[in-house]
Amino acid sequence: MVTIKDSVHDHIEVRGVAAALLETDSVQRLRHITQLGTVHLVYPSANHTRFEHSLGVYHLANTALDHLGIDGVQAERLRAAALLHDVGHGPYSHNVEGVIHRHTGKYHDDVHELLATGEVGNVLRESDLDPERIADLVAGNGQYGQLVSGELDVDRMDYLVRDAHHTGVPYGTIDFERLIRELTFVDGELVLAEGNVQTAESLLLARALMNPTVYQHHVARIAKAMLRRGAERLLNRAETTPAELRRMDDHDLLVALRTTPATAELARRLRTRDLYKRAVWAELDAVPEDVVDAGYDTVSELESAVADRAGLSSEAVVVDVPDRPSMTESTSRVMVSGEMRRLGKQSPLVSALRTAGKQQWRLGVYAPSHDTDRVGRAAVDALGLNLDGALVSDVRPGVTATLDEFTGP
Amino acid sequence: MVTIKDSVHDHIEVRGVAAALLETDSVQRLRHITQLGTVHLVYPSANHTRFEHSLGVYHLANTALDHLGIDGVQAERLRAAALLHDVGHGPYSHNVEGVIHRHTGKYHDDVHELLATGEVGNVLRESDLDPERIADLVAGNGQYGQLVSGELDVDRMDYLVRDAHHTGVPYGTIDFERLIRELTFVDGELVLAEGNVQTAESLLLARALMNPTVYQHHVARIAKAMLRRGAERLLNRAETTPAELRRMDDHDLLVALRTTPATAELARRLRTRDLYKRAVWAELDAVPEDVVDAGYDTVSELESAVADRAGLSSEAVVVDVPDRPSMTESTSRVMVSGEMRRLGKQSPLVSALRTAGKQQWRLGVYAPSHDTDRVGRAAVDALGLNLDGALVSDVRPGVTATLDEFTGP
Amino acid sequence: MVTIKDSVHDHIEVRGVAAALLETDSVQRLRHITQLGTVHLVYPSANHTRFEHSLGVYHLANTALDHLGIDGVQAERLRAAALLHDVGHGPYSHNVEGVIHRHTGKYHDDVHELLATGEVGNVLRESDLDPERIADLVAGNGQYGQLVSGELDVDRMDYLVRDAHHTGVPYGTIDFERLIRELTFVDGELVLAEGNVQTAESLLLARALMNPTVYQHHVARIAKAMLRRGAERLLNRAETTPAELRRMDDHDLLVALRTTPATAELARRLRTRDLYKRAVWAELDAVPEDVVDAGYDTVSELESAVADRAGLSSEAVVVDVPDRPSMTESTSRVMVSGEMRRLGKQSPLVSALRTAGKQQWRLGVYAPSHDTDRVGRAAVDALGLNLDGALVSDVRPGVTATLDEFTGP
């Protein structure tokens, strides 16, 4: 057993297969992947890593297993899955993930392969654990998979509290001890016990407040989109392969960008926080459906189209289309008067938060500050944005954001 | 100047008239009024007082004055109002306040009198401050009164954070520094500056989560209702006068209850936490309008009616009708795209929280545990509760609550 | 089982005999005894009670039992002792304790009696626990008694962290989780495992910093000495008996002082924080040995002597002689290179802290502010204080303290 001091959960005891997994390259690599990627450009204290988060998730999974009375091989599997749940992560963000998927195939297969091979695979097999089953748990499959990846999973509980601790934003401060104490299985479903509608709502609300304030802060989004752009260029020019890219850590990617002439300027901008600015920041209603649903392929085409219209090289334009707002917590289950109910059915907050999520959604088009005016106007035309009324909000197209770029909200 | 160490705001500097006010009996008395009254029976760490809260409100007012650039006599007035905003408080809770009002007149007049007389009046006049104007600020009147008592007041900011710190419930953790930094006056109205819809929502959400979890916890409500019952009896039997009652501190009231034969048993129960239990816990839809709107007068009549029907003495029944759910924050103002908007207009959360507030509303009827069955059935008849469907929730009438009475939610 | 939310340890689970003991009058009474007594006059947030502290000690004891692998009846006994360790406490402070002892006998007998009788005795016997053995554990007897009362006991761990949390003074922030994890029994002695000299020192240092800053702050000492004075007068005039006094809670004592003419003025002063001021504040070297060793009896005589010399009634003089500085942690045991060593032998800090403790020791003589000059001069004569050099420090005799009386250090 090893005991590790954590700034969020204090002492974390790591035992059994988890202690052996801790020493593998795949887990040690997570020390070099930050949890929040470019968010540290907004909140300078947010330098925590997926390594400490993985330990936290392991710790909460352990607490939940104790509480639920799960032990034996089932518990070992879950502990392994909790510690390993992020080893498939590429450098930086889900944004870069998207680029990789576009060039390869499915995320899930990759995790299966990762867990089955190399040091991790060896450790699992030596402990008589089937990598395939661990990968299923990581994917949230089966009754117990819900603990690792589901509406009430310990991953979310850890990251909300940890991100709040490290950014200094107090909104993620959920009562995770209570959440875990109230978990129970009913008919194979993970639910919160009677009397916990508010407990479930608190999880939802924490994410609803952290989202615009931290996770979707426009400065972090701009930097993330620039990174995505750079990664794409590396792949397009065969400077790296999708497989290599996926195994990079954060700084490896920065180095690759810096040492490749086609991306060196992007790298300089990211390093010195000399970021692009918003040329367009448009609400959901102002954006045509096909633009909202543009996948990673189409985004490049949109960027080219805007750049052409603006008479600029395509390097000068970054288009950033977030996913449609979702709210997985709305399907979390809670017991009310003896029956299992979906939170979305029970709580009037769920649909309100869904509406709020839509209100907060923004299409971003970014450009070097001297080009935002030109790019803004070009984007309105090229993307068919609807500018009737105040539909392009916060910043007028073509105008650099007036909000202080350093300030967290 | 005196510097005081506070567990929430660290060092608080008290200057000018506030330093002199600090030494008056009226302010020192607040050391003996707990902030959350009977809530400590649920959350044992919640023993903080209105004295430290008043210092906190003074401190935040000071910060806001600095930020808003208000100084001179206007600032001195506001600082005095912030420190004095709670001196009119009777012992324990708003519940006891209600009893006093019923026997006297208006709360507001009383504050005017309190501030104009005694040591406080002397200190204010010596500092050339008109007690009348301070009382107006305490009442939230005028442009600057909004800082002390209004939708965005510093009172609320302090108590949410302080109550979270002392109960251990993490939901009140608002970003009060940000809230204060974003305050501004537009056309004489206190508003949050552009880009702060979420900031405003966070205040609303914090209260929405603290409410059922802390402020309206059923155990705290039962104890509060028992206290209210005792205070009423003291007044009815002329054991004390409304004026005397208002000037008591928490323990004075307990002593009065203990030493008066008619209330000695109530006092014993409160002291040893041998509380009444819920006989009825009914949702808003199950309760006739006239019962919901029963004022303090009518409650006694309802209690007699239930007791009669149950064939018990009226001591055995406590009826607890909370105010209809309100949400003052919904009228807080925030700048959006250059215009001032009510949060209720801007945020889809407001109406959802209003609905949630209604869902959480409960009529309580309490009785000694061996009588809850009888009293529950009698109350359903006497109050005309509608028991179709699952309208009486959480506990069946006449059945002791199955929830753990010690547990915080 | 009941689960209680605590602001220091988060969720505390109370099981078995402890859950039953929690409902007894003797334990519920601790809700009304503050942990730090008059310290709240310096640190207004310090209103925490012996009830929540007792829960905390119970919780840490439980954690230690798990860690040490102690279970069965031995564990039940220790859990009971942890929860009950403070039920023998009189109102307020050890100072009042002293008064009671002087009028009765030994503290220890009293605890034995308290645990054997009434509700507590019944609960213990129903759980097949011998009250006598519990009282022994509370007294720190036997191998396991060291966990409850000894150099490395969980009492101290809880109060340091809790007092830091509630005063806002950061010095008590020990790593109690580590301390408990490193506890082990060697040859029947409770020791810290190898590699923990610093861990042991940290406990010592935390107390060494909290002592002058919090526990021995002069304002808290003045108020405490005034309370002791009042309690003495109540007993001398047979207004109350030692047995009654011991069962009072904090406010009961204030009420008794207020309603007894001979102590009414003291009560008013305490309530409105209109405290006596320091007339003398003398270092250890300036005070004759027999004064330093004055017990509770002699103090009254000293007060009369000073008052006589000053030509004042004895009410105008309070003499406050603290115990000689001790440092029980210096005997705590820690494993070094495979052998058990006393911390005092191993750590050069121990003797330094002992010296520091002596340097900080102060004799206090207090009087109403208009009499401090007179009383100061009289005390120097009557007590034979040595005033050569700067031996009377911080305040000159006869001069009101210039330090801000509100300020925590």
Next chain:
Amino acid sequence: MVTIKDSVHDHIEVRGVAAALLETDSVQRLRHITQLGTVHLVYPSANHTRFEHSLGVYHLANTALDHLGIDGVQAERLRAAALLHDVGHGPYSHNVEGVIHRHTGKYHDDVHELLATGEVGNVLRESDLDPERIADLVAGNGQYGQLVSGELDVDRMDYLVRDAHHTGVPYGTIDFERLIRELTFVDGELVLAEGNVQTAESLLLARALMNPTVYQHHVARIAKAMLRRGAERLLNRAETTPAELRRMDDHDLLVALRTTPATAELARRLRTRDLYKRAVWAELDAVPEDVVDAGYDTVSELESAVADRAGLSSEAVVVDVPDRPSMTESTSRVMVSGEMRRLGKQSPLVSALRTAGKQQWRLGVYAPSHDTDRVGRAAVDALGLNLDGALVSDVRPGVTATLDEFTGP
């Protein structure tokens, strides 16, 4: 003005020249230098950077300037110095600094040059600030330089609290607000005002507890020594120049080590935490004076000597000789009874802590785990270690440390 959210000080307002300096490459580079270097291998949450620390130091300097009433150009200079105080830092640790010094000249000259040239020099000159004078303040020269670098500087106050927050070790929790409030200038010296001997001691004690627990943890030391070894090899083989090395950030150095064949194995070990183990861990008394005083030059020779004796290549041996224990805080000044005194004269703790510092000093000799036995014995001979008695402590030479390598102390 920009406002930045910090996890330690909440909102930090950056104004004037500091806001302009913030955007320079030299300051942005600090985002990529961790505050505690290899300590994150022991405390995984310790990933905070010199960027956020520099902001914290700026913030505390600002607070101190307000408190001391310093404004105008003097204040602007100090604010610039506070923000810039770490821009001269090379990658990772002081250990690597040593290597650079050995290959170049003085640290101080370099800072002068750094501040005078490039973007930083331009910004300073545009603000009419003389880079030379800022460099002097950074070096702690002059009356005001003491605020930035001295016994009571704000640098130390920030790092103690920040390192505690991020490691989770509670010992660094000093009361920095109080420290700053009590600062004053007397005869051109920065001192703590009357009544602050304990305040001064608390700073000393915090560092004394953080030192062995965090800063000198053996695992962090091993990794640091391995890094130093790698940097040396890069310079020796002219793979990089001292000037280039100094401008690297943490990851740049790891990349340089990884891509240079002679250091690739070291890089792999550091990345996967496959560290050398202790072959010797010797107390001060066991080590000859000339070894204790070995500078960076001599260490290489010692390593060769040990390797020769062991019959191994010099890569297999890392010798790690820490500086002799110092305690700069012992010269901090505090007012006692109206005169300025050195803390070392006033407080008995100072010499005790100096003794403790000596007791904790350890010479380390590290080797791959399969060679520790051989290297340990060779080192005892080659370095002339005195092994009479138990002078080589904690681990016997030639035996891998039995302490859990993952565990924080």
